[in-house]
Ligand SMILES: [Zn+2]
């Protein structure tokens with residue numbers, strides 16, 4: 023390797039190896055698709071359960087790499103049952119939730135945007151296998167939480183010579199999930215992984231890709247960025263804007279129609295569940311900024327870390343309108359924890 | 365752990381802090397300090413800011429750990445835990461919220477202590493720790509109680525949260541609250557207060573230590589903090605607090621406890637942090653924010 027460090031050779035520590043084995047082998051990576059033959063405990067017609075009696079592990083299906091723009095943009099992810107998820111109501115009966123990571127490519131570059139949740143690692147591994155090849159690897163993420171960077175360490179540790187596109191989002195070393203990079207654990211991570219600035223309100227060409235970063239339109243965690251890629255018109259919105267869910271485990275995780283939009287109240291409740299500070303708060307400047315982002319960028323696709331991808335200008339516009347109303351409505355939702363101590 | 369050379373501290377997150385400490389016969393303090401100044405691109409920032417990343421173990425008839433520390437802490441934390449548990453099993457791990465500095469080591473802990481269960485608002489953890497069997501993630505809600513034999517742990521909805529679902533934990537015997545991101549403080553490397561409690565410091569240093577609360581909460585100025593401070597006072601009336609612990613503080617107890625609580629509540633009511641936009645917050649981050 024160019025920097026003289028063989029990352030794989032550095033994984034020798036037994037403890038790290040054992041933990042890595044645990045990570046690799048222990049979970050639902052290879053569960054058969056929903057309702058498919060051989061699903062333990064399955065009955066014909068019964069939807070698969072996250073808490074399947076026969077399985078002690080979390081359920082995840084449809085670990086896939088899907089081209090959103092062939093040759094340019096891919097969704098990498100899986101589908102989980104819509105339960106035990108903090109951002110959804112307890113009762114989305116029969117519902118499923120897509121969990122997403124994304125990869126942008128051109129001839130010579132491969133940009134992982136949101137390495138994603140550890141449960142989608144099987145899909146991410148196939149993305150690494152099929153998309154990286156001889157391409158230069160870049161990694162970018164919107165915020166320092168396990169749902170966005172759960173697999174950051176895996177990508178950094180298993181791709182050749184990765185470069186971090188970093189937007190100033192806090193201390194990195196705390197966040198590296200993957201014991202495979204235990205050699206990065208502390209001392210000189212910063213020296214080994216090249217870091218390229220991706221601050222808010224800056225732009226960068228990565229080969230044919232044209233990236234631009236901005237403060238998130240709305241957020242819970244202070245340092246959350248959104249990223250926009252101009253050639254695809256794709257806006258990566260982190261933990262926001264994923265308000266379309268799936269009625270069936272094998273339904274496509276991409277929405278291309280403005281029919282059956284969720285209600286303003288339903289979206290407001292989902293916003294408030296994630297952005298908990300918005301309840302009982304006043305934030306006209308946030309709503310104005312959110313709308314301005316869409317006025318200033320020709321957004322043709324919205325790519326959140328969970329929920330469906332929104333594709334097409336008309337679909338995006340309809341959701342911007344819906345979310346604007348829902349942001350106003352979220353302000354009127356009561357702060358339950360304040361009331362608990364009444 | 366010996367102090368690392370200064371240039372290393374400047375460059376990266378390090379673990380320092382003179383822990384573990386058995387603070388009381390039934391309370392162990394574990395964890396360490398991370399270097400908040402060690403962000404990429406900020407390698408030359410001085411002075412070095414320490415972000416305490418703390419966890420606690422209550423040694424009741426059964427044992428419970430409050431939060432788990434971040435990944436980078438594990439290599440120190442594992443030995444700390446062994447030293448504090450002295451061969452006892454870990455029965456429960458309370459997970460205050462899903463952030464990596466608070467609960468990133470959950471998978472490793474449950475692998476190390478095969479009979480331990482995670483308790484808390486355990487939604488989402490199966491996505492972040494798919495290696496954990498689901499029946500080891502036990503859901504707790506506001507007001508739920510866990511019996512440790514000689515005391516109960518009461519789970520309380522956090523009045524100030526970063527990630528949704530944050531719970532606080534209350535130990536009925538010690539009257540101890542573990543308040544996740546509330547009551548966090550950062551300090552400078554040169555303060556030399558790592559692993560030191562407020563009541564062990566001289567007056568000047570204690571005062572200085574309280575001047576740097578870490579309040580990593582968004583939108584504080586966009587909502588009425590007075591109503592939330594009032595709710596916190598009602599919580600304390602219901603659950604009297606004699607020891608404060610959190611993911612980012614040394615244990616606070618003794619005569620300096622009440623003034624410390626009052627100082628923080630006063631600051632929240634009169635000058636809550638401005639954090640709303642990252643750009644605006646970039647300057648304000650060092651004094652106030654932790655990993656948010
Ligand atoms: Zn914290």
Ligand SMILES: [Zn+2]
Nearest residue numbers: 397414557558
């Ligand atoms: Zn320190």
